[in-house]
Amino acid sequence: MVSAGRLRRIRFALLLGALALFALLYAPQPVLPQLADEYGLSPGAAALLVSAATLGLAVSAIPLGTLSEAIGRRRTMITTLVIAEALGLVLPWVHSFPLMVGLRLVQGAAIAGLAAVATAYLADETGGVRLGTTVGLYVAGTTIGGMTGRLLGGIVGDFWGWSGGVLAVALLAAACTVAFVVLLPAERHHQRQPLRWKPLLGGLSAALRDPGLYPPYLVAALGMGSFVTVYNVLGFRITAPPLLLPPALAALAFLAYAAGTVTSALAGRAADRWGRVRVLLSSLAVTVAGLLLMLPDSVPVILVGLVIFTGGFFGAHSVANGWVGTRASKQARGQASALYQLAYYGGSSIGGVLGGIAYGAWGWSGMTLLLTAWLALAAAAVLFSRPSTAPRG
Numbered sequence: 001m002v003s004a005g006r007l008r009r010i011r012f013a014l015l016l017g018a019l020a021l022f023a024l025l026y027a028p029q030p031v032l033p034q035l036a037d038e039y040g041l042s043p044g045a046a047a048l049l050v051s052a053a054t055l056g057l058a059v060s061a062i063p064l065g066t067l068s069e070a071i072g073r074r075r076t077m078i079t080t081l082v083i084a085e086a087l088g089l090v091l092p093w094v095h096s097f098p099l100m101v102g103l104r105l106v107q108g109a110a111i112a113g114l115a116a117v118a119t120a121y122l123a124d125e126t127g128g129v130r131l132g133t134t135v136g137l138y139v140a141g142t143t144i145g146g147m148t149g150r151l152l153g154g155i156v157g158d159f160w161g162w163s164g165g166v167l168a169v170a171l172l173a174a175a176c177t178v179a180f181v182v183l184l185p186a187e188r189h190h191q192r193q194p195l196r197w198k199p200l201l202g203g204l205s206a207a208l209r210d211p212g213l214y215p216p217y218l219v220a221a222l223g224m225g226s227f228v229t230v231y232n233v234l235g236f237r238i239t240a241p242p243l244l245l246p247p248a249l250a251a252l253a254f255l256a257y258a259a260g261t262v263t264s265a266l267a268g269r270a271a272d273r274w275g276r277v278r279v280l281l282s283s284l285a286v287t288v289a290g291l292l293l294m295l296p297d298s299v300p301v302i303l304v305g306l307v308i309f310t311g312g313f314f315g316a317h318s319v320a321n322g323w324v325g326t327r328a329s330k331q332a333r334g335q336a337s338a339l340y341q342l343a344y345y346g347g348s349s350i351g352g353v354l355g356g357i358a359y360g361a362w363g364w365s366g367m368t369l370l371l372t373a374w375l376a377l378a379a380a381a382v383l384f385s386r387p388s389t390a391p392r393g
Contacts, residue, residue, distance in 0.1 A: 006125075006185060007126060007134070009183055009185055010122065010125055010126065010134075010184075010185060011134060011137050011138070012183060013179075013180055013183035013184040013185070014118055014121075014122065014137075014138045014141065014180075014184070015137060015138065015140065015141035015144070016141065016176045016179045016180045016183070017077065017081060017114055017118070017141070017176070017177075017180040017184070018114075018118070018138055018139070018141030018142040018144075018145055019141050019142075019144050019145035019148065019173075019176045020081060020085065020145060020173040020174075020176035020177045020180060021081065021084075021111055021114050021115060021142065021145060022141075022142045022143075022144075022145030022146040022149065023145040023146070023148060023149030023169050023172055023173040023176070024084055024085065024088045024107065024111060024149070024169070024170065024173045025053055025054070025057070025108065025111055026050060026053075026146055026149060026150060026231075027088065027091075027149055027153055027165075027166045027169040027170065027173075028049040028050060028100075028104070028153075028162070028166060029050050029150055029153075029231060029232065029235075030150045030151070030153040030154030030157060030165065030235065030251050030254065031153055031154065031157040031161075031162035031165045031166065031247075032046045032047065032049070032050075032232065032235060032236070033046075033235050033236055033239055033247065034157060034161065034162040034165075034247070035049065035097075035162050036236075038162070039097045041097070042360055043232070043233055043236045043356050043359060043360055044353060044356035044357050044359075044360055047232045047233075047352055047353060047356045048101050048353070049100060049101060049104055050104075050228065050232060050348075050352055051348070051349045051350075051352045051353050052101045052102075052104040052105040052108065052349075053104040053105065053107055053108030053111070054108055054228070054345040054346075054348035054349040054352065055105060055108060055345070055346075055349035056104070056105040056106060056107065056108025056109035056110075056111075056112070057108040057109065057111050057112040057115055057341065057345040058108075058112075058341070058342050058344075058345035058346035058348075058349055059109065059112075059342075060108075060109040060110075060112035060113075060116075061112045061115065061116040061338045061339075061341035061342045061345065062116070062204065062335065062338045062339065062342055064076060064080065064112050064113045064116050064117065064338070065112075065116040065117055065120070065335055065337060065338025065339075065341070066204065066335060066338065068113075068116075068117045068120070069335075072187060073117045073120060073121040073124070073187060074121070074184055074185075074186060074187050076113045076117050077113055077114045077117050077118065077121065077184070078180070078181050078184065079113065080110045080111065080112065080113025080114060081110070081111070081113065081114050081177055081180065081181075082177060082181070083110040084107050084110035084111045085170070085173055085174055085177045087103055087106060087107040087110065088107065088166075088169070088170035088173055088174075089167075089170045089171075089174070090103065091103055091104070091107070091166055091170070092163040092164070092166045092167040092170065093163070095163075108345075112341065112345075115341050115345070116337060116338040116341040116342075117337065117338075118138060118337075119135060119138070119321055119322075119324065119325045119337040119340070120325070120337040121187070122134050122135060122138060122325070123325045123326075124187070125185070125187065125188065134268075135268055135318060135321055135322040135325060136264050136265040136266070136267060136268020136269060136318045136322070137264075137265055137268070139260075139264035139265075139268070139314060139317055139318040139321060140260075140261045140262075140264045140265045142264075142314075143257050143258075143260035143261040143264055143310075143314050144257070144261055145173075145176075146254075146257050146260070147254050147255065147256075147257025147258060147260075147261070148172065149169045149172065149173070150231075150251065150254035150257070151251055151252070151254045151255065151257075152165070152168050152169055152172060153165035153166060153168060153169045153251075154235075154247060154248065154250065154251020154252075154254060155248050155251050156168040157247065157251075158246065158247040158248035158251065159248070204335040204338075204339075206335070207335045207336035207339050208339070210327070210336075211385075212327050212385070213323075213324060213327055213336055213339070213340075214381065214385075215320075215323070215381045215382045215385045216320035216321070216323040216324050216327075216340060217324075217339060217340060217343040218343070218377070218378050218381040218382075219280065219284070219316055219317075219320040219378045219381070219382065220317070220320055220321075220340055220341075220343040220344035220347060221343040221344065221346060221347030221351070221378075222347060222351070222374040222375060222377055222378040223284070223287070223313055223316055223317060223320075223347070223374075223375065223378055224317070224344045224345070224347040224348045224351065225347040225348060225350065225351015225352065225354070225355065225371075225374060226287070226291070226313070226351065226355070226371040226374050226375055227309075227310075227313045227348075228348045228351060228352040228355070229351055229352055229354075229355025229356065229358075229359070229367065229371060230291070230294075230306070230309065230355075230371070231254075232352050232355065232356055233355070233356055233359045233364075233367070234250075234253060234306070235247070235250055235253075236359075237359075237364055238250050238253065238299065238302065242297055243297065243299055245299065253302075253303060253306060256303065256306040256307045256309075256310045257310060259307045259308070259310045259311035259314070260310045260311055260313065260314030260315075261314075262311065263283070263311040263312070263314050263315040263318075264314040264315060264317065264318040265318070266315070267279055267283055267314075267315035267316070267318045267319050268318045268319065268322055271318075271319045271322060271323075276319050276322065276323050276326075277382060277383075277385070279315070279319050280316055280319045280320060280323070280382050281379055281382055281383060282315075283312050283313075283315035283316035283319060284312065284316050284375055284378060284379045284382070285312070285379070286308060286311065286312030286315065287308075287309055287312030287313045287316060287375055288312075288372055288375050288376070289308055289309075289312070290305045290306065290307070290308030290309025290310070290311070290312055291305065291309050291368055291371055291372060291375070292305070292368065292372070293305030293308060293309075294306060294309065294364075294368070295364070295365060295368060316378075317344075320340070321340060324336050324337060324339075324340045325337065351374070354370075355367055355370065355371065358370050
């Protein structure tokens with residue numbers, strides 16, 4: 001049984017680690033319009049700076065999640081986050097767009113060490129005690145990092161250019177990384193396995209064969225693809241005619257992330273009480289409602305819709321993430337968590353590019369139709385999951 005003090009320390013450390021992770025992962029997003037102007041890029045091409053990092057994360061999630069079974073989850077998370085932070089401090093000084101894309105690919109691969117392992121670490125070290133609440137708080141940290149990084153980068157970038165904005169985010173993440181390293185407790189309950197690929201890959205096979213894990217994987221892929229598309233192209237929409245907001249004011253739209261901070265924690269608690277399927281379907285419905293509300297060319301209406309959309313998405317993500325941690329067998333927990341991250345960030349990378357292309361070709365309305373279809377498909381996967389494969393708890 002985990003003590004209350006240790007549980008608080010674990011939660012606070014992972015919250016700070018999540019803040020650093022998401023601040024670094026999406027650091028270029030608020031300055032994509034400035035980057036597009038400087039390098040003569042379309043919205044879809046500029047979004048490669050975001051998609052490259054999420055692609056690196058998606059590809060590395062399973063190898064690093066599997067490696068953590070052998071070398072330890074804490075060591076994996078700390079080492080990779082420090083590497084990602086070092087690359088974040090280098091990025092503002094690079095002025096070749098192809099090289100920036102390459103560095104972002106490597107940075108995303110490093111970030112995977114924390115993203116792919118955190119849920120498994122939480123499940124092991126808390127013994128499953130109030131796991132929905134604990135995972136909800138971790139996801140809340142991701143929303144704080146996403147909001148703070150984007151807001152800081154957008155405001156600083158308006159005054160000191162895109163490189164100043166990205167550097168400001170890297171410095172914020174550095175402080176969180178130091179605190180994470182100091183606070184994260186050593187593992188007590190994870191039994192390391194020798195680095196023999198056959199038993200380790202057995203866990204991966206078990207995670208792939210469990211049909212009860214497929215609904216949250218689809219929610220991760222399709223939900224995150226929709227979410228990153230909206231935030232990638234939102235700056236292009238609200239700084240262009242007829243809205244014409246200045247970049248510093250446009251960056252304030254990222255305050256909508258505060259809704260995700262609240263709903264991720266609340267949805268985790270609600271899932272513990274009322275069941276994951278019910279809360280997950282409700283969260284997806286709220287996400288679609290917010291997306292549709294953003295259709296009119298009105299800044300106040302767009303911002304209200306964005307708040308609802310963001311809150312619904314992070315509620316769904318929190319519940320789906322907890323579903324995986326609860327459903328997966330102990331020997332497959334690390335690999336199942338890594339597969340969830342593969343779906344989540346693979347969806348971000350591929351969906352972000354496809355959504356950007358849809359926006360360029362069909363405008364905001366056509367993009368909205370595509371994203372609504374994605375979210376409806378995710379809801380159908382949850383709705384029609386067999387009772388025997390529903391998550392426990």
